[in-house]
Amino acid sequence: MKQIQYIFKHKWLKWLLFVITTIILCFTALFLSVYFGLFGKVPTQANLIVLKQAEATQVLDQDNYLIGKYYIFDRQPLPYEAFPKHLINALVATEDVRFYQHKGIDYVSLVRVFFKSILLQNESAGGGSTITLQLAKNLFGRQDYPVFSIVINKFKEAIVAKRMEQVYSKQDILTQYLNTVPFPDNTYGIESAAQKFFNKSATQLTIAEAATLVGTLKATSYYNPRKWPERTMGRRDVVINQMVKYGYLEQPKAAALKTEALNLNYRSFNHDLGLAPYFREQVKQQVQLVLKNYKKPDGDSYNIYTDGLKVHTTLNSQMQTMAEEAMKAHMAKLQVAFEASYGKNAPWQSNKPAFKKALQGVAEYQRLKKAGFSEQAINDSLAVKKGITIFSWQGDSTALFSVKDSLQHYLKLLNTGMLSINPKTGAILTYIGGIDYRHFKYDRVWQSERQVGSTFKPFVYTAAIENGIKPCSYYAIDAVTYTNYKNWTPTNAGQDPDEKTNTNYNLEKALSHSVNTIAVKVLNDVGISKVHELVQKMGITKTLPSEPSLALGVAEISLKELIGAYASYVNNGYGVKPYMITKIEDKNGNIIADFEPERQAKQAFSDYTRQVLLEMMQETVNSGTASRLRTTYNLTNAIAGKTGTTQDNKDGWFVAITPQLVTITWVGNDNYNIGFKTTALGQGANSALPMFARFYQKLNADAAFNAITKSTFETPSNDVLNDLDCKLEKEDGFFKKLFKRRKKEAKFKGD
Structure with missing residues (x-):
């Protein structure tokens, strides 16, 4: 009682007590207002029991190794x-x-x-x-x-x-x-x-x-x-x-x-970085399509970014690492040679037609043009410089670049696509859709279609063998003018159309040395419709041209379809459909969807034909256009293959077939107005083949891949060996030489 009286006798104590009491009451009131939800709902015990948190979806390789994620929060x-x-x-x-x-x-x-x-x-x-x-x-x-x-x-x-x-x-x-x-x-x-x-x-x-x-x-x-x-x-x-x-x-x-x-x-685990970014992006798109057909147990739709799914894929991360290393080493070296070959007269210079045409396709140019600006005003605007990060093989750097500078820089860069599959199933083991996903989002494996050049020739020869033309049939390498196709005269590299050689190649040498003139003649004999029918059975769905240049690969086909067709040569004549996802699980391990390999319903060609073509394409590697696999890269493995180069050296191709792995590589410029300066530089044997060679050297050095690298092709049947037992080339006889025209003309039958 005395203490209370003491407090009330001293005003400062009364004020202190008042302030403390007021603060306590205010904080109590504030606490109660928070507790009862005046400042927003506070989670109840019931809410906490069913607490859910967004979880990243994991992308796993064939050995359950984490290669990427899709997430809002990682x-x-x-x-x-x-x-x-x-x-x-x-x-x-x-x-x-x-x-x-x-x-x-x-x-x-x-x-x-x-x-x-x-x-x-x-x-x-x-x-x-x-x-x-x-x-x-x-x-x-x-x-x-x-x-x-x-x-x-x-x-x-x-x-x-x-x-x-x-x-x-x-x-x-x-x-x-x-x-x-x-x-x-x-x-x-x-x-x-x-x-x-x-x-x-x-x-x-x-x-x-x-x-x-x-x-x-x-x-x-x-x-x-x-x-x-x-x-x-x-x-x-x-x-x-x-x-x-x-x-x-x-x-x-x-x-x-x-x-x-x-x-x-x-x-x-940034979406643009890490291992196999093009592959992961394609997986994401496919998973999102698949999930539209499924619902969670509570009826809600699945969310790839928040539901903690597990996507199991076919990719082999070790092989992918090797493939990416091989790609970077080769493309960096090739880019230097590509730029040096043009010197100061390069088509990506700002005063060249290719550059001007590309500039008109730039979004900012089109926006300014639509807004009514003059060409001078547009050019002035596109010449304004600002700091940006640019890609180069020496490493990213920051530079003051205008839109025009940036276009000139990226216009000169070669790009690539590379794909490896298990030919028995179509399972994708490596996948490279471009040189750098951060700067080049366009996927050259799944989205791009380019002229395939001489990689189409094996299909022509396959149709020929399947339809009764014997492997030891001989064709003259001399050029022929097809009068019913605008006097078109296909020639071989470095060949004078008027030259007569009196030399004939059998089908094996014609294919292994990629002879254009003979490929067209074989197509003429077998018929375009037979080739169309064959490639459809092999899994190529693209509508192909019905003209003699089909033999030289003017058809534009995607890497994924081309490689699926090539798999038939080591898959009993059945093409396969490349696939990348084996199953999708929810966060508790329950399977939402799983996927089985798909191959073509019908055998595209006989075992006899398949063995003949494998022998021919092995000869391509042993002594033909792909022989640098043996001489330069010292690969002694069982390999069949085919190089390809398109008109004006726009595209370089190589397809490698081994008993357990089929790989395809493409190199070119995304701008089709810019090709390689010379055939020596741009031919598939130089532009595309070395990427596979470097990759396979890495596989050879790792015993974990012996099942692939030490596999061998089957021994051909006696019929195949007997039918291939002939000279690779022969000269015309006396009377044939005597009556041979200086320049031969013919009509292309078509069928």
Whole structure:
């Protein structure tokens, strides 16, 4: 009673008591208003029980190796049992040492923070936020309010934290936390962080690696190990010291751990970067189409970005890595030679027709033209320079480039497509849709159709053999003018149309040396309709030209269809449809959809024909247009193949057939007005073949691929061997020479 009287005798005490009481009442009222939802609904225990979080869809190769993700938030959940004990210990020792004692809010820590941090300004006192409070913030985020925003959010988090502790066990809370907490580089969850920074699962993290990632939680940007390795190591050592302090680690062990280097093995899962980006993009498009036909158990549609699906693919990531390395090494070298061959008179220069035509196709040019600007005004606008990142084989760089500068730079760059499949199933094992997905989104495997050149010739010869023309049939290599096709005279490289040689090749030499004149003559004999019928059976759906130039590959066909047809030569005469997805699972491992290999319904040609063509295409590698596989690259494997070069050296092709692998490579400029300067540089044997050669050298060096590289072709039947047992070439006899015209003319039958 005396104390109360004392307070009322001193006005300053009365005011102090009034202020304190008012503050308490205000905070109580504010808390109650938050609790009852005046500042937005607070999740109830029922809401928390069915808590859902967006999860990244994982793309896996044929060995379940993670090659990519589709996500809004890069998150991959793991169960509690998968977390290493030292990871849990590092987290608790650093973020919430009293985690197992409190019920969501650590009042002891709050008192410590109040007295040490606020009153005594001791920065080493630590924070009062618990793991449960942090989880509440991670799961539901924070909102901006006109007043008391931080207080309202803290109240919400406290309420949610208390409710979570009533709903979930401590293990559940740790699991939710580690699966949702943000790490550097827009990464959510410990599994995604481990994969990104150390290229391993969180289950395999060492103590030092776990301490490194836990240490980044204090400030994900400031302690980003990719950007600030030394700073991150210092923070890692703090985590290790905390583990010692709270009995999770012995001092000698800690001292040894702090001497370890950081040893990052960084893997970006950015959609534009990483392994096989063109493949992953095509997989995404196919998965989205498939999922339109399926519903989740609750009736909702699947979401590839949030539902944590697992997409199992056919890709072999080791082979893909080898293929990409081979592509980059070859294309960088070829690009230098390509630019040097043109010198200062290159078609991508701004005063050349090819450049001017390409400029008119640029979106900004078309926009300005539509707006009514003059050519001078448009050119002035497109010449304004700004800083951009540009691609080159020497590495990306930042430069002041105008639209015209950028067009000139990219117009000169060669591009490529490369695909390898299992010829028995069509399973895609490697997939390269271009030289760099960041700068060239167009996919040259799935989207592009280019003239296939001499890679079409085996189909002509296959139709010929299948329709009774014998392998030892001889054809003159001399040029013929087809008068009913505008006096068209197909010739061979470097051949004078008026030259008469009196030389005849059998079909094997004609194909292995890619003789144009004979290919057209064989097409004339077998008939265009027979060739059309054959390639349809092999799986090519494209409508093909009905003219004699078909024999020389004027047809435009995609890589995926061409390779599926070529697979028939080592698949008993059946073409295959290349495919990339084997199955799609939900996040619980339930199969949503699975896929089986597709091959053509009918055998396209007989075993006899198939064996004959394989022998011919092996001769192409052994002594024909692809012989540099033997002489330059020293490949001794069983390989059949066919090179291809199109008119004006626009496209270079090579198709390689081995018993267990078929690979196709294409090289050219995306702008069809720009080809190789010379045939020596642009022919498929020089522009496309070396990419396969480098790739196969890498396969040969790895014993893991012996099943592919050491496989051999079957022994041909006696009928095949007997029918191929003849001279490769022969000269005309005396009377034939005597009556042979200087320039032969003929009509092309067509059929």
